[in-house]
Amino acid sequence: MQSAYIGLVADAMASRSLKPVAMPPPPIILVTDHSTTPPTATRYTFDRNDIDFSLAYRRIKSLLTHPPCPHHPQYLWPCDACESAFTAKYWTCAATLLDYFADFHSIDTPLMQSIWFYLLDIWQESAHILPYETVLDETIEHSVALIGRARARDFEKAVRDTITLFEVTVWGRRTEADSWDQVIYDPRGEAMCPVGEYDTGPWASGVKPWNQFLGEGGMGVAAPWSAAASTSTSQDNTNGDRDGDGGRDGEHEKTITRYIPHPAIALIEGHTARSRLLANSFYTKQKLTPPQYNAALADWEAHTVVLPSKRSQPHTYTSRFTGRETTYTLSNGAPPIMRYEGLGDPQLELAVPDGDWNLMDECVASCRGVTAYVGVSGGDEDEEDEDMMDSEDELVPFDLWTVVEKGIGGGGRGEVLDLGGTGGMFETWYAEE
Structure with a gap:
């Protein structure tokens, strides 16, 4: 009886061209x-x-x-x-x-x-x-x-x-064209790449690879022991000035540590070399006397990034943008980050598969005559690194700069940066506390 009733209702709906109303999805x-x-x-x-x-x-x-x-x-x-x-x-x-x-x-x-x-x-x-x-x-x-x-x-x-x-x-x-992009990482930092397996230290899922290194604290690399020792907790710098004469009451020294990875160092080296050529060309066209020319180049070099070649040689300067003391040192991860030496396809014999951007970058660089950046982390002053290199002949260090910024901060997010005469372009740019 019930089935017959259901059948009659269905026939009636069909005869009247009635369609069931689609229910909206729940919120x-x-x-x-x-x-x-x-x-x-x-x-x-x-x-x-x-x-x-x-x-x-x-x-x-x-x-x-x-x-x-x-x-x-x-x-x-x-x-x-x-x-x-x-x-x-x-x-x-x-x-x-x-x-x-x-x-x-x-x-x-x-x-x-x-x-x-x-x-x-x-x-x-x-x-x-x-x-x-x-x-x-x-x-x-x-x-x-x-x-x-x-x-x-x-x-x-x-x-x-x-x-x-x-x-x-x-x-x-995803298609093969975008299968190279990664969303989830092995937290231990072990990953397979077109030229082999990389051990790159701890990683955080959901964060783009560049941000793993450049973010504060450097999630993409374990801090070297020297950097860990130099980035102690914030130190209070109160000097007992309670009446505000010195403006130091409640202020403290803020330390920020970041890491610049191997590819970024290669970019810095390339841009520095190109800007040096432009400076030479510019000063040559100015028809300066030899003393003026040498003084101009010396002033330019004084404001140029020095690429460290040994680990125990920190370079320090005061940032014109933030006013903070910045120190950068050649370092390597702890445990050391290793990479395979050389190019994946030096003879350009392989057909580059879809999405293999590593080989594509190498091919474009070779065609443009751009030489690969050669890492210098394995300094001979570190015997432990020599032993590591002897045991893993096919691996070379992954260069890393540890960048430590120190400065006085107080009052939270309201500290406006002095950008050294850049006008009103960045007048709403605030320092992160």
């Missing part, structure tokens, strides 16, 4: 706490997808302190109970992250996006609670090891497949 709701600065999201809701941010944050962070299996040695796969206890939490966290990136990432604030990428990197790092790499590298041949190796292989594949799913969820399906 995406972000609950935001504005009592904090900057505001943070506390809950995400879209249809049946409901994420409590504080609960998800605590659950994912707890992966870092998950205890290893106390019943089996670290070179063997954990027992069933310990494995299940970890994987249940691990894959639950993966599901929460996927739910966020699928529905909320594209409309979230940059702050919350960065926090969720931070949680994603924690999830990636926590995979090593199960020692799958150690188990797969071991050569022990007995039943327990063989079973563990099979489970380790399955777990590794599941992790890789999930990261690929994250890539598609965040970026979308």
Whole structure:
């Protein structure tokens, strides 16, 4: 009887050319706490997808302190109970992250996006609670090891497949032309490139490669010990001047550390050489006397970036733009960042595949007669580096400059920069505190 009724209704709708009305999709709701600065999201809701941010944050962070299996040695796969206890939490966290990136990432604030990428990197790092790499590298041949190796292989594949799913969820399906661009990085800094495997120190997912180095603190490289020692916490410089005569009350010394990577040093070297040629040409056309010509070139050289060739020779100057004391030193990551020497296709014999920008850059540079920048990090004053180079003949250091800015700051974001006669162009440019 009920089916006959449904059939009659369907026939009536068809005869009257009636179409069911499409329901609008449910709204995406972000609950935001504005009592904090900057505001943070506390809950995400879209249809049946409901994420409590504080609960998800605590659950994912707890992966870092998950205890290893106390019943089996670290070179063997954990027992069933310990494995299940970890994987249940691990894959639950993966599901929460996927739910966020699928529905909320594209409309979230940059702050919350960065926090969720931070949680994603924690999830990636926590995979090593199960020692799958150690188990797969071991050569022990007995039943327990063989079973563990099979489970380790399955777990590794599941992790890789999930990261690929994250890539598609965040970026979308990509063609071969843009497959070179990367969204998610191995936090340990291990990456495969067209010319081999690179070990570039810690990386943060969701941040473009150049920003990994140039951002404050240098996420793309572990700080060398010398830089770490020189960038201690901010020191208070109060001098007891309570009546304001010296203007120093409440001010403190602000230290900012950044890193300039190998490719950026190559650009600086190229621009410096070109500007030197332009200066020579300009002063020659001025018909200066030899003393005037030499004085003009000497003044130009005094304001030129000096490319350091040894690690223990810092260069210091006072910035005309910020008034801050700036010191830069040739350094290298800790652990040292290594790269393969030479070009990927020096004879220009390979057909450049779509998206292989590394070989494309080399080809264009070779055709234009531009020589490659040669790294100088491996100074002979460091015996440890010599040992490293002897053991890895095919690897050469990845040059890095550690740039430390020091200056007096106080009063937050209201410190206007003195830009040395640049007019009103940057009159609304404020220093970050």
